[in-house]
Amino acid sequence: MNEKISSLFDSEINNKEVDTLLSKKNKMAGVRSSMSDYQIISDVMKKNTVLPKNNLTDKIMSAIDKEPTQMGGLTKVNSSNTATISFDMWPVLASLAVLVVIASTAFNIEVNSTSQSQLLAKEDIPQEIISAHHAATANNMNHFVQVGDSAQ
Amino acid sequence: MTLFKKLFTLLLLVLSFASSAMDDPWKILDNSAKASHKLNYEGIFHSQTSSESNSTHIIHANIDKKEYCLLKMLDGAPSEVFSDGEMVYVKSQNRLIIKKRKNQFLFPSILPSDIDNLKANYHLLFGEKKRIADRMAQLIVLTAKDDFRFNYHIWIDEKNFLPLKLIVTNNKNQTIEQSSFTTIGFNKVFNKDIFQKNIDLSKLYENQNKNKFVENYVSNKFWNLKKLPSGFKEVDLISRRVNGLNILDYQLIFSDGLAYVSLFIRPIARGTEPKEGVVTIGSTNISARYQDGYQIMSVGMVPAETVSTFSGAIEF
Missing domain, CATH: 3.30.200.100 (MucB/RseB, C-terminal domain)
Structure with a gap:
């Protein structure tokens, strides 16, 4: 269903499917919600409107949180967890790419090179940086174990 | 050229190669790097930094050309590190953490496999022989050629070249870090099972999403x-x-x-x-x-x- 909604806003859907989609929109709350989101994405891509950030950002954050984090080299190939992508998914993937762009915007990563820097103090150094360094380089096992402890 | 002259020339060549190999002082580091990966050994070493010290029990084995290592912390909270040569697993307080390291250089595996880069940046000196963990060891000192690195003092087992002790010093000759075996035994035969008995690798897939x-x-x-x-x-x-x-x-x-x-x-x-x-x-x-x-x-x-x-x- 999401694929068809995405196609609607990309003008890649025939008239008969438009009628079916609009009919379902009136009956199903989930479809109405999805159409609203895809409308916003379409408008952002065409720069037609200002993004209502809070609502959609929350949804994006929630969706990202639900995404499994995978570790390279450990995921079994052909396991039940392995996703396969067909060419029919391209409209959905395109929409997902827009979501990622919007999500990165929502985090407001600062790129202002004129920011005033403060003098570095010991308290400013994130523990995960020290741990990550020791985990990758230390020849002292104690450092290595502490990395595991800080991951709790 | 007579047969005698040919044999004599060949003998001179062989002796020349043998002599140059023995004269190369860096060869001992190459042997030491290989020894830390190939030898089977079990022992206890003590490590100390400026802020803490601890003792570790180590079992290392090379089984079917694959390296296995199990380290158990003897001080503080019970913790174990298991490595199969490719991945490192840290078990601490019933939690299992997976780490990837491209190089395994937990003590005593501290030397790189290619020592040519060390030649360019360190001077090598032979120090006095000394008894470490009831074994005779040769001191090798690698002093930095510039101000971008510290100095490394390594005591290498006289018989099998395994590093038995390491001290890192700064340019003021102050100790930064040190590790040293207190007991060690060689040539034991180990079974793969002893490296994995305490770590349930089937739980890795459950843990990875939470990691x-x-x-x-x-x-x-x-x-x-x-x-x-x-x-x-x-x-x-x-x-x-x-x-x-x-x-x-x-x-x-x-x-x-x-x-x-x-x-x-x-x-x-x-x-x-x-x-x-x-x-x-x-x-x-x-x-x-x-x-x-x-x-x-x-x-x-x-x-x-x-x-x-x-x-x-x-x-x-």
Whole structure:
């Protein structure tokens, strides 16, 4: 269903499917919600409107949180967890790419090179940086174990 | 040329090669690097830094040309580290953490497989022989040729070349870190099972989604590096998700074969003040610099000048 909604806003859907989609929109709350989101994405891509950030950002954050984090080299190939992508998914993937762009915007990563820097103090150094360094380089096992402890 | 002359010439050539091999003092480090991977041994070593000390029980074996190592901490909270040569598993307080390391250099495996880079950046000196863990050991001192690295004192087993003791000193000859065997035995036969009996590898798939230190190796680089300290080469590049934020930071790891420096490139979130300067925590120096929205930090058990050079080397 999401694929068809995405196609609607990309003008890649025939008239008969438009009628079916609009009919379902009136009956199903989930479809109405999805159409609203895809409308916003379409408008952002065409720069037609200002993004209502809070609502959609929350949804994006929630969706990202639900995404499994995978570790390279450990995921079994052909396991039940392995996703396969067909060419029919391209409209959905395109929409997902827009979501990622919007999500990165929502985090407001600062790129202002004129920011005033403060003098570095010991308290400013994130523990995960020290741990990550020791985990990758230390020849002292104690450092290595502490990395595991800080991951709790 | 008579047969006698040919044989005599051949003999001279063989003796010449043998002589040059024995005369090369660096050969002992090459043998030592190989010994730490190939030998079967079990023992206890003591490690000390400026802030803490601990004892570790180690079992190391090479079974069917594959390296296995099990380290058990004897002080503090019970912890174990198991390595099968490719991955490292840390078991601490009933939790299992997976780590990837491209090189296994937990003591006593401290020497690189290729020692040529060490020749360019360290002087090698032979010191006195000394008894370590009831075995005779030859002291090898690697002194830095410049101010970008510390000095390494390594006591190598006289018979089988395994490093038995390591002391790292700074340019004022102050001890930064040391590790030394107190007991060690060789040539035991180990079974693979003893390395895995306490670690249930089937639980890895359950844990990986909860692991905040999940790492992915990346190839896209949006930065350039200006001149780095002599001999340091990039040996690894890791990206990981910043805790609480769905953004990535990057960790570049550089080494000259003995010293290691991590260079972190982290995007700064709005409201966070960028930092600049150098601080020392224990035996580790940290240098911070800000550029174009990124907090750059270099970390290493190297002189402050070295970490400052690394953090200043990056440009976008």
